[in-house]
Amino acid sequence: MKKTKTVLSGKQLLCKGAAVLSGAALLAGWILTGNTGIASEDKKIYEEAASLQPVVDEIGFQDFKLEDYPVAMYDGKHDYVFYNGEIEKREPVLETFAGTAYPVGDHFEVIIPTMKRFESLLSLAGGVEGMASGSGYGEEEQTATIWHEAFHAWQLSSHQIMGERMTPEDFTEDMETASGQAGETEEDFFKKEVDQKKDVKKELEQEMRLLKKIVTGSAMEKGKIDEVRNAVLEYRKLEDGRREKMTQEAADAERRCELTEGTAYYVEGIVLKAEKGSDKGGQTYKERYLETLDKYEDGRGKYYRIGMAKCLILDQLSPDWKETMDFSKSLDEMLDEAVSAVK
C-alpha cells in the first residue's frame, strides 16, 4: 500500500508555529496571572474590618477584640484563616456556605464565605433580583458581617448566655446530637408558636411597631426620658401578655435570640454606618436598620431587629449598659432595670 506523505509549505509551517506559540503564550499568561490563594478583595475586607477596632471600642463592650478570633473565609474548596497577621490555607472545617461563629478545636472561629461566593449565593437566593446583588451586598456589608460573627464568637467564648455556658466541645456535641435527632430547634419554636399563630403574630407585629416608634420617635431624639420610659412600660406589658400564650421554652428562645442576635446586629449596624462615612453611613443605617425595625419576618430574623431596638433604647435609658454587659440577663430584664432606675 502506497503511503502519501503530506508536505507542509513554509507558509503553512509558519502559521502552525505561530498558532502553537500563541496557545503556549496564552496558557503561560493565564497560569502566571492566576491567583491560587485568597483574592486580594477578601484580604482587603479583612484588613478593613481589623482597622475598625477603634470604632467598635467606642461602642463600649469590654474586651471585645476582633484579633482574638481567627476569621476563616471559605471559597468552596478551602478555608483561608486570618489570624495573628498571617493567612493559613486549610481544608474546610464547615463544608457549607454560612456566616457563623463555629467551634474549631478548643476555640470559636468566625467562618464566612469569600466575597465571590457570597455574591454568587445571593444570586442563587434572589434569582434575577440577586443577579444585581453586587450593589446590595458589597465589601462594606461583608466587613460588617465579620464583626457580627466575631461578636458571636466573643459571646460564646467569654460569657454564659442567660446562665448557660457553651464551650466549643459542648457546641460540637450538641450539633452531633441534633443531627441525629428530630427534636425541636429554636426555629421550630418560632414557627410553631409565633409565625403560625395568627393572634400571637399580630400582637408581635404591634409590639414591633411600638418599638420602632420609640426608637425613631421624637422623645428619643430630644432625650425625653419620661416619655421613653412610659412607652417602654407599655411595650413590656404587651410583650409579657403575649408571652403568656407561649410555652416557657419558646419564650426563652425568643429572649435568647434577641439577646445574642440583637446585640450582634446592633454592632453590625454601627460598623456599617462608620464604614460608609458620616453622611452616606447615616442614611444607610437609617434605611437599612432603623426603618426596618418593624419588619416582620418568619423565623429568627425579626428578633435581630427587636433585640437591636432594645439595645438602642438602652442606649438612651442606661448609656453605660454595655460596660457591664455579661449576657447573663435578657434584654428585657435589662430594660426593666433601666426603667426602674429612671423612676
Place this chain on the structure above:
Amino acid sequence: MGIMKNALRERIRRKDIYVVIMIGILIVMMCMSGAATLSINGVSVTEFQMVMPLVMNVISVLGGGIAIALSLRTIPNEYERKTSHLVWIRGVSQWKYHGQLALANIVSSVGALFILYAGVMIFAAVRGETGVLAKGVPAFLIFSVSTAAVSLFTSAVSLVLPSMAAGVLCAAFMLAGTMHPILETVSGIVSGVSRQLVRAILFIVPDLYAAESQAANLLSGKTVQIHSILGGLLVLYVCGLLLFVLRRKEA
C-alpha cells in the same frame, strides 16, 4: 475569505438580524421605561450602575443562545446542499473551509451581541454616563470573547454530531459556562454524589462568565482581572483547536 463572505451574506438574507434587533430594542425599552421593576432589600433598582450588571448578564445569556442558533446549521447546511464538493474540487483544505464558515458564524454572533450591547450603551448615553461610553469599545471586545467561543464550539460540534444533539450539547455548554460561579457555589452546598457531579461539570466546562464579568467590571470602574480575560481567550483557542481536530467524513 470568499467562503466567509458568502456565509455572511446568507445570514443577512435570512433576516436573523432583524429578530436580534427587536430583542435589542426590547432590552433598551425595558431598562428605560421603568417596566423592569427590580428591588434589592426593598430598595428600587434604578441607578445605571445597579441595572447595568443585571442587563449585561441577561445579554450574555441571550447572546450565547443567539450564537448557538446562528452557528448550529451553517456547516451541516453546506454539506447537505453539497456546496462542500464545489469547494473541495478547488483544492481548499477542510480546515480552511470549516475555518472560514466558523469565522462567518463568529462575526454574525458577535455582531448580534453588539446590537444587544448597543442597547446598554444607548441606555448609558441617555443617563449621561459618559465614563461608561468611553470604555464601551474595549469592554465589548472583552464581553464578546465568550460569545465567540460558544459560536466556535458550536461550529466544531456541528461537524460531528446531528443537529439536535449538537444543539443540546452547546446549550448545556453555554449555560453551564455562564453559570459557572453559581455552580461553584452549588458544589459547596450539596453533598455526596451531587457534589461530585457538579464538580465534574465544573471541571469539564470552562468558566465563560469570568471573562464576561470583566467587561462589566471595566464599565463600572472596578478592578479588571487579566487572568479571567486570558482564560476566556484560552477557551476560544481550545475551541479553535477543536474545529481543527474534528473532521467531516464526507470530505
